[in-house]
Amino acid sequence: xxxxxxxxxxxxxxxxxxxxxxxxxxxxxxxxxxxxxxxxxxxxxxxxxxxxxxxxxxxxxxxxxxxxxxxxxxxxxxxxxxxxxxxxxxxxxxxxxxxxxxxxxxxxxxxxxxxxxxxxxxxxxxxxxxxxxxxxxxxxxxxxxxxxxxxxxxxx
Amino acid sequence: xxxxxxxxxxxxxxxxxxxxxxxxxxxxxxxxxxxxxxxxxxxxxxxxxxxxxxxxxxxxxxxxxxxxxxxxxxxxxxxxxxxxxxxxxxxxxxxxxxxxxxxxxxxxxxxxxxxxxxxxxxxxxxxxxxxxxxxxxxxxxxxxxxxxxxxxxxxxxxxxxxxxxxxxxxxxxxxxxxxxxxxxxxxxxxxxxxxxxxxxxxxxxxxxxxxxxxxxxxxxxxxxxxxxxxxxxxxxxxxxxxxxxxxxxxxxxxxxxxxxxxxxxxxxxxxxx
Numbered sequence: 001x002x003x004x005x006x007x008x009x010x011x012x013x014x015x016x017x018x019x020x021x022x023x024x025x026x027x028x029x030x031x032x033x034x035x036x037x038x039x040x041x042x043x044x045x046x047x048x049x050x051x052x053x054x055x056x057x058x059x060x061x062x063x064x065x066x067x068x069x070x071x072x073x074x075x076x077x078x079x080x081x082x083x084x085x086x087x088x089x090x091x092x093x094x095x096x097x098x099x100x101x102x103x104x105x106x107x108x109x110x111x112x113x114x115x116x117x118x119x120x121x122x123x124x125x126x127x128x129x130x131x132x133x134x135x136x137x138x139x140x141x142x143x144x145x146x147x148x149x150x151x152x153x154x155x156x
Numbered sequence: 157x158x159x160x161x162x163x164x165x166x167x168x169x170x171x172x173x174x175x176x177x178x179x180x181x182x183x184x185x186x187x188x189x190x191x192x193x194x195x196x197x198x199x200x201x202x203x204x205x206x207x208x209x210x211x212x213x214x215x216x217x218x219x220x221x222x223x224x225x226x227x228x229x230x231x232x233x234x235x236x237x238x239x240x241x242x243x244x245x246x247x248x249x250x251x252x253x254x255x256x257x258x259x260x261x262x263x264x265x266x267x268x269x270x271x272x273x274x275x276x277x278x279x280x281x282x283x284x285x286x287x288x289x290x291x292x293x294x295x296x297x298x299x300x301x302x303x304x305x306x307x308x309x310x311x312x313x314x315x316x317x318x319x320x321x322x323x324x325x326x327x328x329x330x331x332x333x334x335x336x337x338x339x340x341x342x343x344x345x346x347x348x349x350x351x352x353x354x355x356x357x358x359x360x361x362x363x364x365x366x367x368x369x370x371x372x373x374x375x376x377x378x379x380x381x382x383x384x385x386x387x388x389x390x391x392x393x394x395x396x397x398x399x400x401x402x403x404x405x406x407x408x409x410x411x412x413x414x415x416x417x418x419x420x421x422x423x424x425x426x427x428x429x
Contacts, residue, residue, distance in 0.1 A: 002294075003294060003295060003298070004176070004187075004188035004189065004190065004295065005187045005188055005189050006188075006189050006190040006193055006194060006293065006295035006296070006299070007295040007298055007299045007302070008299070009189065009194055009295075009299070010193070010194070010197060010290075010295055010296050010299025010300065011299045011300075011302060011303045013194075013197060013198055013201055013299075014255075014259075014299060014300050014303045015303060016201075017201045017204070017205065017255050017259060018251065018252050018255050018303075020205050020209075020255075021205075021208070021251035021252070021254055021255040022247070022248055022251040022252070024205075024209050024212060025205070025208040025209055025212045025251065025254070026212075026231070026247070026250055026251035026254060027212075027247070028212035028213065028215050029208070029211065029212045029215050029224075029227060029228060029231050030231065030235070030250070031215070031217075032215035032216060032217045032220070032224070032228070033217075033228055033231070033232060034217075035217030036217040036218070036220075039217060039218075
């Protein structure tokens with residue numbers, strides 16, 4: 001325990017060290033720490049925000065998908081209806097056409113039958129005249145007996 | 157080295173003698189300096205400044221390097237201690253506490269060097285006495301504690317003004333009556349003076365005792381001859397290791413206590429009554 005001038009020297013040295021620390025060390029490091037604290041806090045809040053936004057986006061996407069699915073099914077339904085309509089219409093058209101054609105054919109057939117009947121009638125008339133002339137062995141005046149012959153032909 | 161004539165007592169006495177060259181003439185104006193304490197403490201102070209300053213200079217608020225992170229851990233630890241005790245602007249008290257903590261710790265840590273290492277080196281340069289631990293020197297610890305004491309006074313004046321401080325010194329704790337002025341002042345004086353004294357003596361006592369125990373254990377290394385000597389040598393190694401590990405705790409705690417009490421004393425001066 002012997003005091004000497006060392007005491008004063010150490011006091012001065014201590015004071016200088018304190019001054020140096022106050023001036024050059026503490027503020028810089030402290031500033032860096034505080035800035036980083038702010039950055040970290042900002043980062044954390046940003047992450048939280050992003051998380052919430054992501055959640056929002058997720059629900060929005062799910063919503064959109066649901067809507068799209070609904071629309072798609074609507075479109076499919078409509079298409080099916082349209083297809084059914086077209087099919088029905090085609091079927092109806094076809095039936096109409098068939099009926100028309102059938103009618104035409106029937107008319108044709110009727111006309112042809114009529115024609116054939118006419119022809120047959122004429123031939124029968126002619127054959128009857130021929131047969132009669134052969135039986136009578138003489139010329140029958142076709143004009144005088146025309147009424148008779150026509151009657152005959154009508155009866156065939 | 158204890159085998160030199162004179163044995164353990166002389167060995168220890170030798171180790172407890174400061175390097176004191178005398179500057180100037182004899183008599184009242186003779187200036188004695190413990191060159192060993194001054195050299196080691198200044199070297200460690202410069203180490204502290206350069207180390208922390210180099211980290212502070214390139215301190216980034218982005219991702220810190222390991223060196224910066226380490227410095228920041230110390231600084232935040234100290235800042236937390238100051239924040240707990242002192243409620244005000246920490247732009248002076250913070251650095252003060254940091255300086256106290258790191259400097260005292262570094263000086264205490266000189267105790268962990270082998271007790272003969274620095275004296276052995278200086279002996280090569282013809283310097284006989286060299287004590288490596290500045291905090292085991294009363295001049296060192298009182299140098300710091302008196303500076304702290306002056307800061308207590310300064311803070312008291314700053315916080316309460318000259319009149320307010322004088323009023324407090326003479327009227328607290330007993331009362332305003334003029335007859336009580338002297339007892340009040342005497343009590344406050346004791347309280348005031350006991351602060352730097354206890355602060356310095358605690359650190360000095362711990363470090364001095366620690367150093368002494370290291371010397372005693374080191375004495376075991378050359379305490380005997382033959383088989384018994386080797387047995388003592390082994391005990392010396394074990395003892396030195398155990399005490400060294402325990403001493404890591406002591407030097408940290410002493411540095412911490414010095415720092416905390418510095419903060420407490422100054423904050424008491426700052427916000428009082």
